[in-house]
Amino acid sequence: MIIHIFDNAEQIGKAIADMIVEQVNEKPDSVLGFATGASPVPTYKSLINAYNEGRVSFKDITTFNLDEYCDLPKSDKNSYYTFMHENLFDHIDVNEEKVNFLNGNAEDPEKECVRYDSLIDEKKIDIQILGVGRNAHIGFNEPSDKFTKGSFRVALTDSTIDANSIYFDENPMPHFALTMGTVSIMRSKKIIMVATGSSKQDAIFNMVNGDITPECPASVLQLHPDVHIFLDKDAAARL
Ligand code: F6R
Numbered sequence: 733m734i735i736h737i738f739d740n741a742e743q744i745g746k747a748i749a750d751m752i753v754e755q756v757n758e759k760p761d762s763v764l765g766f767a768t769g770a771s772p773v774p775t776y777k778s779l780i781n782a783y784n785e786g787r788v789s790f791k792d793i794t795t796f797n798l799d800e801y802c803d804l805p806k807s808d809k810n811s812y813y814t815f816m817h818e819n820l821f822d823h824i825d826v827n828e829e830k831v832n833f834l835n836g837n838a839e840d841p842e843k844e845c846v847r848y849d850s851l852i853d854e855k856k857i858d859i860q861i862l863g864v865g866r867n868a869h870i871g872f873n874e875p876s877d878k879f880t881k882g883s884f885r886v887a888l889t890d891s892t893i894d895a896n897s898i899y900f901d902e903n904p905m906p907h908f909a910l911t912m913g914t915v916s917i918m919r920s921k922k923i924i925m926v927a928t929g930s931s932k933q934d935a936i937f938n939m940v941n942g943d944i945t946p947e948c949p950a951s952v953l954q955l956h957p958d959v960h961i962f963l964d965k966d967a968a969a970r971l
Pocket of ligand 1: 766767768769770771772798799862863864865866869870871872
């Protein structure tokens with residue numbers, strides 16, 4: 733794991749965006765895995781700036797998102813589909829046909845997960861962006877007694893519901909989601925994690941220094957050969 737510590741989220745966003753721009757300029761048809769949540773938003777802003785400044789084109793990339801809520805219409809303001817379009821895809825020249833999401837409303841979630849995993853296996857993710865939950869979840873792989881493999885339907889934990897329900901003012905937050913599994917995430921060629929704020933410091937400490945255990949899902953990243961962790965000083969405080 734290579735750990736980068738910055739003063740603030742904006743600097744982190746610029747540094748990660750530079751890595752992504754370099755990747756896409758070297759390989760225009762790169763496959764990028766994206767995360768939602770607050771942590772990657774400064775990165776997405778910097779990617780939009782890079783696109784507007786003519787430093788990169790995303791027209792040939794393929795994208796996969798980590799997860800999507802179940803039982804929430806795709807058009808809902810809180811769906812991850814909407815999040816990615818509002819925060820990134822609507823502002824760059826990505827080809828909508830190459831944008832991939834798990835369908836949280838699929839009639840047969842198992843079949844949907846198999847479909848998604850086969851696409852990922854076929855394309856192979858060059859860079860996967862990750863945030864981390866306060867409970868050290870990655871994607872929505874919550875603490876558990878075993879590591880997950882491919883995509884699956886997950887019951888969200890109270891910690892995750894508590895953290896994310898601030899976004900749900902009208903409808904209650906869904907309690908289930910479809911998420912890429914741990915093994916799928918680990919197959920990405922490069923992983924870039926971003927975490928900011930003191931609420932993440934225990935998760936970061938355990939991920940870096942603790943045992944590799946499904947009780948701390950992010951700890952599995954210790955086994956990946958090419959992981960960059962971007963932290964602000966608050967998230968890094970216990971290291
Ligand atoms: C989002 C995701 C989650 C978030 C994590 C941190 O697609 O998979 O693992 O990355 O919950 O969320 P924020 O960045 O909002 O603290």
